[in-house]
Amino acid sequence: MVRTRFAPSPTGYLHIGGVRTALFNWLFARRHGGQFLLRIDDTDAQRNVEAALAPILHGFRWLGIDWDEGPEVGGPYAPYYQSQRLAGYQAAVAKLLAGGFAYRDFATPEEIQAEREAAQAEKRPFLYSRRWMAETPEQQAAFEAQGRQAVVRLKIPREGKLVIDDRVRGQVEFEWAREQDHVVERADGTCLYHLASVVDDYDFEITHVIRAEEHLSNTPRQIFIAQSLGYPLPQYAHLPYVAEPGSKNKLSKRKLEKYSKNRDFALVNEHGLAIAQALGMEASADTFNPVIVDFYEQVGYLADAIINYLLLLGWSLDDKTEFMPRRRMIENFSLERVTKAPASFDPKKLWSFQDHYMQELPLNQKVAGMLTYLQRAGLVPTPAACEVGPKLTRIVEAAGDRLKVFGDILTYADFFFQDELSYDEKAFDKNLRKAGAAELLAGFRECLAGVEPFDVAHLESALQGFVAGQGIKIGDIIHAVRVAVTGKAVGAGLYDCLEILGKETCLKRIDRALAKAKTP
């Protein structure tokens, strides 16, 4: 039985790189009919773990990455919080000590630091002298008499080497003599991540440890702990990290502010910001940022688009396949086809996946998604009146693939739902204040008043008739009409807009625009 896990620490948000790692774990488990679980790394726990965890769990649910065991769902190996498993870690440390695989060390941090600096000065690799190692009760008592406190360190072998058989990197060799005697338990009796992680992976019967490459160099010490404890080793698979757009640097959760200004992020960031503004959201770089999954959910991206994009960031099926339903991902996922080199996150490519999935989304689902945004922005009351449905459907159809994310309904179609138009001033000047424009528009207004029925076909022939009568081209008038009734220079087909708005509203808006055109 394959069992994989993802171990988030409760930071308050879900990082896009973390999702990629979780996704690969999830896919691998599903592929082999196994289980995927979530374990919470809260060994340095603050008190509001639940609050910091909620957005993370929410993010996974939104993305459709479900976990078989873990927080909120429980499971046979509960608890799944490291802060609640301390006794097991302490027992493991005791066992390590008893077996001679670890020792109590009475050195002060300053003494260790001094040794480290001395080694550096001599340009030789640092290896602890074990001067304050206490292996007998007598030694221990002597150090304690000096008022010293002990940590527990691993007694790493000083010769020989270790070969790790990594599922994505192949065989990787390490020399034990390069490993440090890492601390596994602090002076205050609390233990460290590596110990906890190994013990939990064993307790949870994790068979495959699939994690980011930054953990590759931590693996020797974890293997040492596992072997000393007599645990069978899991299979390891170290994934390349996800890099910043256009760079090989790791996408870090510490550079949120910087990323919001990143050139390649700019497009999606600004687009998202406009939607956040329409929603009246507070959007600081710490909470609303394209490296945080929540950003995409808020703006109205599709989970399928994100998952599919992330899948291809470090994995490929073949030389052509890009779009895959989950089912197909699960059927085909394999560690062997994971790339070894880091992949940089490309917001533009994600955008193209979103474009694709939005186009594929059935109309009724699009409408439903857009409706919630209109409601959140206060453009449509909740619950919506029954005529809103057909009207919105008509709008969404007319707008077609211009609506890339659900939030786009707010920037593309707000004028359908509010009386007060906000004009694109530049477009207004260009199309309504140029010589002769107002007169033409006024003429067309009268023509429009006589159109009956007020639908696309009749509107089109009316405009064509008007244009022919004036001896002008369609382009000479149509932009002015658009700006007058929608306030914008771009949007869905004009005849659709006019029809949906209705004759009365159109005439009113043209009048208003004509009045505005007179006042510079």
Place this chain on the structure above:
RNA sequence: GGCCCCGUCGUCUAGCCCGGUCUAGGACACCGGCCUUUCACGCCGAUAACACGGGUUCAAAUCCCGUCGGGGUCACCA
């Protein structure tokens, strides 16, 4: 700096294990064009890569060695 990993178009990648069919394929972006009332979509086209140097071989992106470059990691963080 030590150790470890990685290195194909700007980006994601296929090909590498099992040398020839690779004058290196696909996708995104970019550029040009078509369509068109705008925008978007769509369609067509163009530019663009085997890090470098040595080997081995009839033949190397593919195998070997070296160099260079990039990154990760070196905590009583996770």
